[in-house]
Amino acid sequence: MGEQQFDVIIVGAGFGGIGAAIQLSNLGYQRILILDREDDLGGTWHVNHYPGLSVDQPSPTFSYRFEPNPYWSRMYAPGSELKSYAAHVAEKYDVRRFMRFNTTVEGARWDEDAQVWRVALADGETLSTQFLIAATGFLCQPKTPDIDGIETFAGRVIHTAQWDDDVSLTGCRAAVIGTGSTGVQVVPELAKEVAELTVYQRTPIWVLPKFDVKFFPAVQKLFARFPATQRMVRWYTDTILEWSMVITMWKYRYFKVFNKGISQFSRLYRMLLVRNRELSRKLDPDFDFGCKRPTISNDFYPAFTKSHVHLDTNGIERIEPDGIVSKDGTKRIIDTLVLATGFDVWEANLPAIEVIGRDGRNLGKWWRETRFQAYQGISMPGFPNFLSMASPYAWVGLSWFNTVEYQMKHMERLFGEMQQRDASTFEVTEAANAQFLDRMLKLMEDSAFELGSCVTSRSYWFRDHTGKGEAPLFRPTSVRSAVKEQERFPMSDYAIH
Structure with a gap:
């Protein structure tokens, strides 16, 4: 042929x-x-x-x-x-x-x-x-982190880009590596299911509140019958996103004050949700807004206030068959490792x-x-x-x-x-x-x-x-x-x- x-x-x-x-x-x-x-x-x-x-x-x-x-x-x-x-x-x-x-x-x-x-x-x-x-x-x-011993881990390893819907994590002792935009979404959901969760954070992320609303059937019918109504909503969301990105990222030289203002707003939001000062400090980025992909969430910060959720910012020394050893010597026994490490x-x-x-x-x-x-x-x-x-x-x-x-x-x-x-x-x-x-x-x-x-x-x-x-x-x-x-x-x- x-x-x-x-x-x-x-x-x-x-x-x-x-x-x-x-x-x-x-x-x-x-x-x-x-x-x-x-x-x-x-x-x-x-x-x-x-x-x-x-x-x-x-x-x-x-x-x-x-x-x-x-x-x-x-x-x-x-x-x-x-x-x-x-x-x-x-x-x-x-x-x-x-x-x-x-x-x-x-x-x-x-x-x-x-x-x-x-x-x-x-x-x-x-x-x-x-x-x-x-x-x-x-x-x-998908990117797999280069961590000493990761190939020796005897439990389940799941990359978020290769999720197995048939696997239940109920009652598991799990760890999540990564607090980027994927980690921000997956951590609160896992916190609802597992018995113990440790989140390994290398770099904090700027998080803003998620102004989410449900579009009830009546609203959907309105959008379908009168498309101009949805175009009006899109004009608003387009304008907000456009203004935010151009001002805070591309015209930083002229509008630095807006960039700093958004950072302070994010900090205030975090402090309202995380009252523990030491925990809040660990979640605070030390770089400018716009340098790294920011994200939105209403439940990421509250997840860390739960007694069974732990934040580790010491860095990972190595992974062993039954757990993770941090650079400060702390070892946490886990049976499930979730890689929210993004893409290469x-x-x-x-x-x-x-x-x-x-x-x-x-x-x-x-x-x-x-x-x-x-x-x-x-x-x-x-x-x-x-x-x-x-x-x-x-x-x-x-x-x-x-x-x-x-x-x-x-x-x-x-x-x-x-x-x-x-x-x-x-x-x-x-x-x-x-x-x-x-x-x-x-x-x-x-x-x-x-x-x-x-x-x-x-x-x-x-x-x-x-x-x-x-x-x-x-x-x-x-x-x-x-x-x-x-x-x-x-x-x-x-x-x-």
Whole structure:
């Protein structure tokens, strides 16, 4: 059987891949293939289903603008509703038919002679495609901590990204490693179930109250019958998120007082919930708001006031078959170890697959030997007919949907131009890429990343996790600016043939 050929191959069936498929299908492409290593669509919202999982941005904002969902159960929807929403969108826009699951992509190489991408699968099959889109997301490679003795632990080890719903933790003596956004969600839920819980915190996190409300059926019916009412709610949630991020993170130089104000508000919130001064001090971050992903919760801090929940900030010396030994010599006997240690963004994910472009340029190697860069957060010179949605300077706003939708606009304009010219290849020019990178670096000079105190944050937003140096995940602009730019970037920034 000959090699299968496609117009477009999309790697990843999460919200990025679904959005890209919708856009390209609207442009008339039908030989589309979406490949995903999991057994169903949804990306991180399919993989993650740990206790307490929910969105940490308002649900009206955390959705496609072109496909509002009037049936969110609450302002901050549980993860299962995001999974259902992904399925709904894929069915409504008829892109599920393009999907092939349980298929791992090993890598892709540009064939200059044939002017196609050769995509290698783990089972040995090779596919060819005119256009290749990586939609693997930033959070797709679970990270296991490098702790002495972890492989000797005799009990259960559960990573939050590989949760087993059939396992009951009732009555267990458990430990959670990690107090990032995942830890903040999972700790209160485990505290309700286990007999004893120890939380190992390396770095505190800024926590704000969760202003959550339930959307009763009457409200859902109102949203469904009069969509303008939900658009009004979204305008409010969009505006709050946009204002908060631009002011506290990207314009730190001019609005430092607002950044400090939010920090103090978070401290006051914690002190109201945690009256024990020593415990409250251990939970207090010593870095600026915005250096590390903040989170929202109404029950994270109260969980530590329970007698069977312990916070350990001494650091882990080693793990033994029956427990964990802290650096102060304290050993806690446990039977279940929960890893809320997040994802390996920099080493295993950028890029998530090996991509070899023109003249043998290896994308991962090129990024690391030069610096992380991507024109408009989506394309790179030396990689014809290739777009990467989770790229340097791609993430705009706190909602991933903001990024996906501005990139869909980019695709609409770029592929529309290709069709108008009856062209077969596109490639961003070196000059345009360099100019965009210079502009992003200049904008970053006003940010909390550059001017704030981030050294102790150990944030995955920084390439080396030291809170200094490169922090190229985010596009340091407003969402509005990113969207508008897709309507007017010069087409001469691309070499189209």
